Amino acid sequence: MELKYRALEGMNDVLPEQSHLWQYVEARWRDHMHQYGYREIRTPILETAELFERTVGETSDIVSKEMYVFQRGEERYALKPEGTAPVVRAYLEHGLYSAGGVQKLYYITPFFRGERPQKGRYRQAHQFGAEIFGAAHPLADAELLAMVMGFFQSLGLPNDLLELRLNTIGCPMCRPAYREGVRNFGRENLERLCKNCQARLERNPLRILDCKECFQITADAPPIDRYLCEECRTHFESLQGLLKALDVAYVRDHRLVRGLDYYTRTTFEVVAEQGLGSQNALCGGGRYDGLVEELGGPPTPALGVGIGVERTLLILQALNMPLPEPPTMDAYVVAFGDAARPVALQIAQQLRATGVPTEFDLEGRSPKAQMRLANRSGARYAVLLGESELQQGTATVKDLQTHEQMTVSQVELTEWIRTRL
RNA sequence: GGGAUCGUAGCUCAGUCGGUUAGAGCGCCUGACUGUGGCUCAGGAGGUCGUGGGUUCGAGUCCCAUCGGUCCCCCCA
Numbered sequence: 001m002e003l004k005y006r007a008l009e010g011m012n013d014v015l016p017e018q019s020h021l022w023q024y025v026e027a028r029w030r031d032h033m034h035q036y037g038y039r040e041i042r043t044p045i046l047e048t049a050e051l052f053e054r055t056v057g058e059t060s061d062i063v064s065k066e067m068y069v070f071q072r073g074e075e076r077y078a079l080k081p082e083g084t085a086p087v088v089r090a091y092l093e094h095g096l097y098s099a100g101g102v103q104k105l106y107y108i109t110p111f112f113r114g115e116r117p118q119k120g121r122y123r124q125a126h127q128f129g130a131e132i133f134g135a136a137h138p139l140a141d142a143e144l145l146a147m148v149m150g151f152f153q154s155l156g157l158p159n160d161l162l163e164l165r166l167n168t169i170g171c172p173m174c175r176p177a178y179r180e181g182v183r184n185f186g187r188e189n190l191e192r193l194c195k196n197c198q199a200r201l202e203r204n205p206l207r208i209l210d211c212k213e214c215f216q217i218t219a220d221a222p223p224i225d226r227y228l229c230e231e232c233r234t235h236f237e238s239l240q241g242l243l244k245a246l247d248v249a250y251v252r253d254h255r256l257v258r259g260l261d262y263y264t265r266t267t268f269e270v271v272a273e274q275g276l277g278s279q280n281a282l283c284g285g286g287r288y289d290g291l292v293e294e295l296g297g298p299p300t301p302a303l304g305v306g307i308g309v310e311r312t313l314l315i316l317q318a319l320n321m322p323l324p325e326p327p328t329m330d331a332y333v334v335a336f337g338d339a340a341r342p343v344a345l346q347i348a349q350q351l352r353a354t355g356v357p358t359e360f361d362l363e364g365r366s367p368k369a370q371m372r373l374a375n376r377s378g379a380r381y382a383v384l385l386g387e388s389e390l391q392q393g394t395a396t397v398k399d400l401q402t403h404e405q406m407t408v409s410q411v412e413l414t415e416w417i418r419t420r421l
Numbered sequence: 422g423g424g425a426u427c428g429u430a431g432c433u434c435a436g437u438c439g440g441u442u443a444g445a446g447c448g449c450c451u452g453a454c455u456g457u458g459g460c461u462c463a464g465g466a467g468g469u470c471g472u473g474g475g476u477u478c479g480a481g482u483c484c485c486a487u488c489g490g491u492c493c494c495c496c497c498a
Contacts, residue, residue, distance in 0.1 A: 006489075061496055065422080082498085111498080116422080118492055127498055196495080212494090259497065269497090281497065308498030336456040367456055375458040386456050400458070 010115070010123030018313075020326045025155065025312055026108055029128045032151045036143070038106040038130055043086040045110065049078040055085040055291060057261030059203050066113040079112035082260065083129040084288070084304055091133055092297040102140075103133040108309070120279035120311045128312075131304035133292065138235050140303060141266045141287065142242035148270060148283060148305055149248055155312070156321040161275075162282065164249065166268045167224075167256035168236040169206065172290065174229035175264075178222075179205050185221045192217050206257040223254045232265055239266060262288040266303065275318030276311055283307035328378025330421050331358040334370040336386030344385045347395065347413065351383075354414045356421065375400060381417055 007013055014022055033040070049069045056063050068079040080086055087105055090096075096103050107129045114123055130147065132140050145166075149159055170178055183205040190198060197208040209218050228236070243250055250268075258267045267286035276282070285305030292300035316323060331351050335344035341364065348360040359377045361370045374382040384396040384405075395413050398405045408416045 009489080066496080113497080115496070116494095117490095118494095121497070125498060210496095278493065279497070284498065306498060311498060332458095334457075340456095366451090368452095368454080368458080369450085371458040373458085382458075384457065388456090396457090398457075403458090405457090 008123065010117035010121075012122060012124070017326065021313055021316075021323055022309070024324050025309065025316075028154055029106075029108065029151065029307075032147070032154055033106040033130065036104065036130075036147050038104040041087055041090060041105040041107050043080075043090050043107070043109070045080055046077050047080055047086050047089065049076040051085050051089055051295075052078050052081055055088070055260075055262050055294065056082060060259050060261055062113060062259060066115055068112050068114055080109070081113050082111055083107060083109050083127055083306055084131060084260075084262070084291070087129070087131050087304075088291055088295055088297075088302070091131075092292065092295055097134065097292075097298060097300060102135045104130070105133070106130045118279065119277040120308070120314055122310060126309035128307040128309060129304060131302060133300055133302045135303070136289070136301035138239040138242060140301075141235075141239045142246060142248075144285070144303055144305060145243060145250070145268060146246050146248050148285075148307070151307070152270070152282070152312075155316060157315065157319070159249065161273060161319065163251055163271050163273060164268060165253040165256050165271065166240075166243075166250045166266070167253050168228065168232060168265050169257055169263060169267055169286075170224060170228055170232050171264045174227055174232055178224050178227035181222045181227060182206055182209065185218075189217055207259070209255040209257050218255070235265055258284065258286060262291045262294070264289045268305075272311075272315050275315040279311065281308070282311050282315065327357070329357045329359045330379055331356050331381045331383055331417055332370075332374035332377050332379040333358060333360045333383045334367060334374060334385065335361070336367045336384065338364070339387065340385040340390055343390060344383075347383060347385065347410065350414050351417065354418055356414065356417055380421065383413065383417075 030040075049067070052067060053063055058064065062081050067081045070077055087107065091103065091105070096105075108126065109129065110124050110126050112124050115121060117123060128151075130144070132144060145164065149162070149164060152162060153159055169175060183201060186193060186197070186201040186205055186208055190201070192214075193201070193208060194211065194213040197211050197214050200207050208214055209221060211218070225233075240250075256267050256269065258269075263286040265287040267284075269284040270282045271280045272282055273280075283305055285303070287301070287303040289301040289303075292298065292302055315321075331348075333344045333348040333351070335341040345360060348358045351358040359373070359379065361373060365373075371382065380400060382398040382400055384398060386396075389395050389407075389410075392407075393410050394407050395410055396405055397408050397413070397416070
């Protein structure tokens with residue numbers, strides 16, 4: 001069929017047959033966040049483009065070629081391409097730091113990147129995010145990672161099907177030296193690197209480490225460990241000790257540098273070994289101790305994670321994890337004949353008001369058709385109303401599983417059904 | 422941005438070397454049952470074969486273009 005209007009490339013409708021699955025993982029996430037003491041924050045979809053240019057980085061792929069930017073009057077706006085920067089902006093704008101102590105915030109948000117879509121990658125995607133402000137101690141890193149792995153576990157995903165990859169990328173004190181080290185290594189091997197990496201060697205040398213094309217060559221690049229300053233080194237060692245104590249398995253990945261400029265020290269991601277195709281990262285995150293200050297706030301250590309909702313759903317389905325059935329009706333009110341329809345509607349309303357999910361035919365259909373719909377709705381009980389019931393002030397209740405029928409007075413009907421569900 | 426692949430009813434698909442009114446299953450609607458579902462049977466609705474152009478006496482089938490889906494590179498959630 002030729003359609004005049006269709007959803008934009010990479011933008012998906014979530015249809016009723018899938019939406020209950022979204023509700024399920026969202027509910028799990030909210031529960032999980034509550035367990036850990038996070039509170040929800042919701043920020044607008046639009047921000048000034050500059051917010052992301054400053055934080056994510058002008059040279060990052062996200063900003064330089066994937067961000068949706070448009071102009072209206074003098075202002076340049078961007079659809080949020082990630083979740084952290086807006087939360088930091090709100091954190092500062094409303095002075096949340098003045099409450100003192102650690103602030104733990106979570107969110108569920110769409111985000112937008114103009115990429116070519118493929119499995120697990122869309123132009124509008126959604127993420128579960130969690131951010132911790134004001135916690136410099138590695139305890140925070142450890143709790144965050146344990147929280148993330150615990151979330152996947154709570155969805156039934158065995159942790160041994162996932163791989164937590166962990167790295168540290170140092171801080172402004174020690175990273176420059178490391179960047180130079182990698183840059184020098186790159187220059188020494190310049191002609192062997194791919195064109196892409198040759199180009200970014202000057203602007204963002206660390207990115208050559210996670211280039212798949214240059215995987216072989218950069219295997220010999222210097223690891224960061226001997227460049228780390230004392231503070232970064234002890235932070236990372238302490239974190240690793242805590243993870244072991246918590247029995248959180250991880251793999252050290254020297255190449256994990258990530259594409260957002262604001263990260264410091266800890267970086268991590270969780271990849272699925274099967275079920276996701278080539279976009280196999282379920283989540284990514286890390287520490288961003290300099291970001292709050294970068295945006296004009298007080299020096300505030302912080303860290304966070306973004307979990308892909310679509311990818312989570314994909315892997316749950318691919319690995320046949322337990323998922324809820326779509327919700328069904330409990331009752332269906334059937335009217336035999338036009339005279340019964342208004343009464344049937346009233347009774348449906350009563351049932352709904354007492355918390356019984358109830359369906360009712362809105363087309364004035366035949367009894368037969370209504371019964372068919374009653375069956376399809378999944379309702380346990382069909383409430384039948386015809387002339388004789390109307391005269392006697394009763395309803396015939398049919399149990400659609402056992403096929404049993406009985407007469408119940410209209411006054412007692414809602415209570416009768418409620419007690420039997 | 423580069424590449425691969427696919428586009429026939431709501432869905433899953435068939436359609437033989439181009440040949441006449443384009444089919445099936447599922448789903449949907451109606452009836453068999455003047456007030457009763459799931460099974461069965463009968464009937465019905467629904468497609469300008471993604472779109473545009475070309476070749477041909479004739480195109481769903483061949484050619485070109487274009488749009489869209491899917492997947493991959495890139496990048497990342």
